[in-house]
Amino acid sequence: MAENQEEVKMKRTVFLGALTVAGVAAGAAAAATLDDVKARGKLNCGVTTGLVGFAAPDANGEWTGFDVSVCRAVAAAVLGDPAAVEFVPTTGKTRFTALASGEVDMLARNTTWTFSRDVDLKFDFVGVNYYDGQGFLVPKALGVSSAKDLDGAAVCIQTGTTTELNLADYFRKNNISYEPVPIETNAEGQQQYLAGACDAYTTDASGLAATRATFEAPGDHILLPEIISKEPLGPLVRHGDNEWGDVVRWTLNALIAAEELGVSSANVAEMSGNTNNPEVARLLGTEGELGAMLGLSADWAKNAIMAGGNYGEIFAKNIGEETPIGLARGLNAQWTDGGLLYTPPFR
Amino acid sequence: MSDTHAQSVAFVRETALPPAEPPVAERGVYKWGRENLFATWPNALLTVAAIYVIYLVLAAVLPWLLNGIWNAPSLTACREILDGQTGGCFAVLVDRWNQLLFGFKYPSELYWRPTLAFVLLFVAVAPVLFFDLPRKLLILTLLYPFVAYWLIWGGTIWIPVMALVGFGVGYYVYTLLVQRSFAAGFFGGIAAAVAVFYAAGFIVPMLAPANPLLPAVPSRDLGGFMLNMMLGVTCVSLSLPIGIALALGRQSSMPLIKIVCVVFIEFIRGVPLITLLFVASVMLAYFFPPESQVDLFLRVVIMITMFSSAYIAEVIRGGLAALPKGQYEAGDSLGLDYAQAMRLIILPQALKISIPGIVNIAVGLFKDTTLVSVISMFDLVGMIRGPILASTDWNGVYWELLGFAALLFFVVCYGISQYSQWLERRLATDHR
Amino acid sequence: MTTLTDPPRESFRLSMLLYDTRYRSLTFQAIALLLLIVAIAFLANNLVSNLAAQDLNISFSFLSSPAGYDINQTLIDYNSQSSNLRAAWVGILNTLLVAVLACLTATVFGVLAGVLRLSKNWLVRKLMAFYVEIFRNIPVLIWIIIIFTIMTAVMPAPTAFRGDDPASSMVLDSIAFTNRGVYIPGPHFSRGFGADGNGALNWLIVIAVLVGSFFATRMVTARANAAQEATGVRPNTLWLNLAIWFVPIIGVLAIMGLYWDMPTLSGFNFSGGIKIGGPLIALWFALSIYTGAFIAENVRAGIQAVSRGQTEAASALGLRPKRVMSLVVLPQALRVIIPPLISQYLNITKNSSLAIAVGYADITATLGGITLNQTGRAIECVLLLMLFYLIISLLISAVMNVYNSSMKLKER
Structure with a gap:
């Protein structure tokens, strides 16, 4: 019911706007993003227009992927329903405006955390969900083994x-x-790369692996060993709405x-019933009031985990070594396994 | 006549000889060919060259077209079936037919709704396009926008109903007040309609059922050729009244209004549509009240409507300027005020002259709706360049998809321009 | 006895504002002004409060900071350390380049097709009608994409030129058609001025010589005309004109040591010569063939607008068909053709903004695309972008107005 009301409310604004009555937004209450999302009953999540493994619609128009799972986890934590997400495809050009203008509540679109985006563009990166770096994809036939050999090459x-x-x-x-x-x-x-209009294709190494996986003959193409940049990719939200930022971050x-x-x-489900580990109990809401502090229900984290599994499960299902994309955990292993994933304690 | 000679002359032929057949070279296909294809040496060369060009095109296209595969799950499968032969892989059109027409997010069980709206479109425009139909059918045209809105977006029926009520009340107030003066009627009507809309903003949510008859579809789920059609139809019909107002404003004797109209028209005509779409996608949101939700579709409709109304205004201005001064003076001498003169004398004639120009603008605008693919909306071109060509199955099927898109646009645009020519002939009341 | 009385002076009543034509227009304008101010204030207020809510500001200082990205086709020196403003200039020049090129070729296509549509040859007439209808009724964006796809998917990659038995070879050993663009020989000077003999000064000299030749031939023609009027015999100026055109330029080029820099396959790409990038070609060709279809219709309409009587009268005066065309029909047809032709040029310039669909670095792609993305200064970039196009179209309109007033029928 609430969902419907809100839908109608939105419709009303849209429809009256269409009739040039400009001042009618009167009904739409100015509120924080968390309240907006709850009232709307849907999370608007900005994703890429299509990168297999990270975010892409399948033949039925259902979105799946690594970034998509983050959106679904947030939706599950806030609304209790991992399906209550409206995916908004954005390009490199439109993504920031979509977020800044409120068209989406959060952006989970392999976006690199940089100083200027954080400070100058007024966004808050809430964390890193994939530690990436920029690499090069070249056809094997090119006979190139290092990015330094690419002098004079055309690069997509x-x-x-x-x-x-x-x-x-x-x-x-x-x-060079x-x-x-x-x-x-x-x-x-x-297309351009496969047609030979460029000798090499460069983007985040994960993206290259994902792209190569869709080729007819993935074996004919290699990733060069050089990783030329640090690309911490993470979800981001608008600057200034700290409550909402906390929800996505945690x-x-x-x-x-x-x-x-x-x-x-x-x-x-079993762990939330009986666990001896107090941190697990706090995480799953059987002990303490972490959920209430965020303004969510006590079982928020449980819902989020049930949506698509924990980080490792999401990774393995969408982009892990068992998938066509075949990415190793590498830097994205837990700190206990020599990776960089290290969360602050739930306390 | 022949009697007079009956006695004096031995033989007079009384009937005419049947005309002899013209020589072979002067008749039938020979004559036609000689005059139209091989009249002179250079002409003959041109003919040969043209035949060669036609041959080249057909030789390339026909095998591809006739040998096409219509049923395959992916490009690889398609190439296997073709086995090295030339042939199109039209299976992509079959496979992604719905996506091409409706986009990839419109719920598939609801496809009948836009389809019905499309069919009704013909019913609605028929009375406008063909004057011979009974005028009463125009009621259907007036009802169409509300029905189409409800069909495509779904949701509670009270939104279109209240909108209709608003327009009805506005019209009623207009007829009441127009006796006193046109301006009073016009502005009174608008004020009444706005009042109803405002009230509707509060009434509709109360009336809205929890589960509307037609489930609501958000406008970002619209896509494919449907999006092009919707943008084209909406923006052209919205821009007609605005264009007329701008054209009249530009002709106005009031300097302020004239300046505003000139600046608006020249500004819009001076920038490419794509920059206006950038405005819609990255800038316009900043100009709406904070917290209001105006979705991208509506923002794009606003910008394209502004764009086309400026062009239509110029066409209508041409029509106004083409009228002889006597028409204006005649209106004045009859004691008609400005609104009456415009409504009864000037505009009917000026609009008639402008129709071909307006149709040209409409065709151009419809073609320009493909530009929305640049701002990541998934219209027909956006669907092709985005989800379909990016999919693993159909990566690399260019010609079939682009050819299909070109064909769809050609059919619609050529149809409209043929109609416009027919109309021009119909409306040609001057005697040549 | 008649007395002239003034009509009773009406005292001003409020209703006169609405019913008295003297005041009504003032009332309307006042209302309009009020509405305009309210609307602008409303929008401005929204803008300010939206920006404040997101803690953003409007500032153009990003223009002077380094752009940070590279551009593949530049007419002026540019590298990734150049400023955003410089990148915008690169874009502006690229826009103008493709617009000018497309205007030229579109005119050629249009005039050819327009004239051929009136040909006596049935087949050619139909073929041209087909061309016009096909191109006018399909969006230019689709044409640009189709032609760009031909460029990238059908043309051979540079690797196809490699090896002992290459799949493709260069035309005349000097022009290479690849899916990255067309490589043609580039003129260079071995003894020219400027850095390693290839400064812009060289080209200025060449242009100056050509302009000099042009005026010299004009003088020769004027002299010939004078001689013809005085004596009735026109001196033969052909050889003199040819000499004036060719001797100086060949001399200058020889002195400066012109040679052709041939494109050669080295590394991944062709190097040397001049590269005309694939996106440029696709955009150029698509715009010219699309707009050519519109120009063809203008040309046809223009020629048909000249009444038959004019042609017949000219023939009756004994003019030859060529002279009928050049002295009677064309001057009158041009009066009809040129105004829509200029607005087609305007359309080409505006449509060149579709460069963004094929990755050609015009102003929309640099300032409105990459710079906008990298700096996030959306409002500033879009405003500058619109300003640029506005200036261009105002310039073209100004040219059109000058032309129209100069060509106005001098009615007596």
């Missing part, structure tokens, strides 16, 4: 991303030349902590 690059700047820096630093072939979406990049942390604590989608 998605415009409006940090990779574009890294590329310029890298080639400048190594004093290249010819940028700017493209808008990953799909276009794939949902992500809950997923990571769950893996560390051995809580998975399979055993979460």
Whole structure:
């Protein structure tokens, strides 16, 4: 019922706006994002227009992927329903405006955490869900084994991303030349690269692996060993709405902590019943009031974990070594396994 | 006549000889060919060159078209079936037919709704396009926007109903007040309609059932060719009245109004549509009240409507300028006021002259709706360039998809321009 | 006895504001002004409060900071350390480049198709009608994508030129058609001015010589005309004109040591020569063939607008068909053709903004695309972008107005 009311309310604004009555937004109450999401009954989540493994609609229009799972976890934590997400596809160009203008509540779209985006563009990165770096994909037939051999090559690059700047820096630093072939979406990049319009395709190494997985003959293409940048990818929200930022941040942390604590989608129900580990109890809401502090229900983290599993499960299901994309955990292992994933304690 | 000679001349033929057949070279296909294809040497060369060009095109296209595969799950499968032969892989059209027409997010069980709206569109525009139909059918045209809105977006029926009530009340107030003066009627009507809309904003949520008859579909789920059609139809029909107002404003003797209209028209005509779409996608949201939710579709409709109304205003201005001064003076001498003169004398004639121009603008605008793919809306071109070509199955099927898109646009645009030519002939009341 | 009385002076009543035509327009304008101010204030207020809510500001200082990205086709020196403003200039020049090129070729296509549509040859007439209808009724964006796809998917990659038995080879050993663009030989000077003999000064000299030749031939023609009027015999100026055109330029080029820099396959790409990038070609060709269809219709309408009587009268005066065309039909047709032609040029310039669909670095792609993305200064970038197009179209309109007033029928 509440969902419907809100839908109608939105409709009303839209419809009256259409009739040029500009001042009618009167009914829409100014509220924090968390309240908005709860009232709307749906989370608007910005994702890419399509990158297999991270966020892509399948043949039925159902979104799946690594980034998508983060959206679903947040929806589950806030609304108790992992399906209550409206996915808004964004390009490198439109993503920040979509977030800034309130069209989406959060952006989970392999976006690199940089100083200027955090400070100048007024966004808050709530954490890192994938530690990435920029790499190069080249056809084996090219006979190139290092990025330094790419002098004079044509390189396909998605415009409006940090990779574009890294590329310029890298080639400048190594004093070699290249010819940028700017493209808008990953799909276009794939076409151009396969048609030979560029010698190499560069973007985040994870994205390259995902793209290569969709090729007819993935074995004919190799990733060069150089990783030329640090690309911590993470979800982000608007600056200034700290309550909402906390919700997204701690949902992500809950997923990571769950893996560390051995809580998975399979055993979460059982663990929440009887556990000796007080941190697990706090996480799952059987002890303490962490949920209430966030303005959520006590079982928020449990819902989030049940949505798609803990971090490790999400990774393995969408982009892990068993999938066509076949990414190793690498830097994205838990700190206990020599990786960088390290959540602050749930206390 | 022949009687006079009957006695004096031995033989007079009384009937005409049947005309002899013209020589072979002067008749039938020979004559036609000689005059139209091989009249002179250069002409003959041109013909040969043209035949060669046609041959080249057909040789490339026909095998591809005739040998096409219509049933395959993916490009790889398609190529296996073709086995090295030339042939199109039209299976992509079959496989992604619904996505091409409706986008990838419109709920598939609801496809009948936009389809019905599309069919009704013909019913609604028929009375506008063909004058011979009874005028009463125009009621259908007036009802259509509300029905179409309800069909496509779904949700509670009270939104379109209240909108309709608003317009009805506005019209009623207008007829009451127009006796006193046109301005009073016009502005009174608008005020009444706005009042109803405002009230509707509070009434509708109360009336809205929990489970509306037609489930609501958010506008970001619209896509495919449907999106092009909707943008085209909505923006052209919205921009007509605005365009007329702008054209009249530009002709106005009041300097302030004239300046505002000129600045608006010249500004819009001076920038490409794509920059206006950028405005819609990255800037316009800043100009709405904080916390109001105006979705991208509506923002794009606003910008495209502004765009086309400026162009339509210029066409209508041409029509106004083409009228002889005598028409204006005649209106004045009859003692008609401005509104009456415009409504009864000037506009009917000026609009008639402008129709071909307006249709040209409409066709151009419809073609320009493909630009929304640049701001990540999934119209027909956006669907092709985005989800379909990016999918693992159909990565690399360019010609079939682009050809299909081109064909759809060609059919619609060519149809409209043929109608416009027919209309021009119909309306040609001057005697040449 | 008649007395002239003034009509009773009405005292001003409030209702006169609405019913008296003297005041009514003032009333309306006042209301309009009020509404305008309210609307602007409303929008401005929203803008300010939205920006304040997100803690953003409007500032153009990003223009002077380094752009950080590279551009593949530049007419002026540019690298990733150049400023955003410089990148915008690169974009502006690229926009103008493709617009000018497309205007030229579109005119050629349009005039050819327009004239051929009136040809006596049935087949050619139909073929041209087909061309016009096909191109006018399909969106230019689809044409740009189709032609760009031909460029990238059908043309061979540079690797196809490699090896002992390459799949593709260069045309005449000097032009290479690849899916990255067309490489043609580039002129260079071995003894020119400027840095390693290839400064812009060289080209200025070449242009100056050509302009000089042009005026010299004009003088020769004027002299020939004078001679013809005085004596009735026109001196033969052909050889003199040819000499004036060719001797100086060949001399200058020889002195500066012109040679052709051939494109050669080295590394991943062709190097040397001049590269005309694939996106540029796709955009250029698509815009010219699309707009050519519209121009063809203008040309046809213009020629048909000249009444038959004019042609017949000219023939009756004994003019030859060529002269009928050049002295009677064309001057009159041009009066009809040129105004819509100029607005087609305007359309080409505006449509060149679709460069963004194929990755050509025009102003929309640099300032409105990459710079906007990298700096996030959406409002500033879009405003500057609109300002640029506005200036261009106002300039073109100004040209059109000058032309229209100069071509106005001098009615007596």
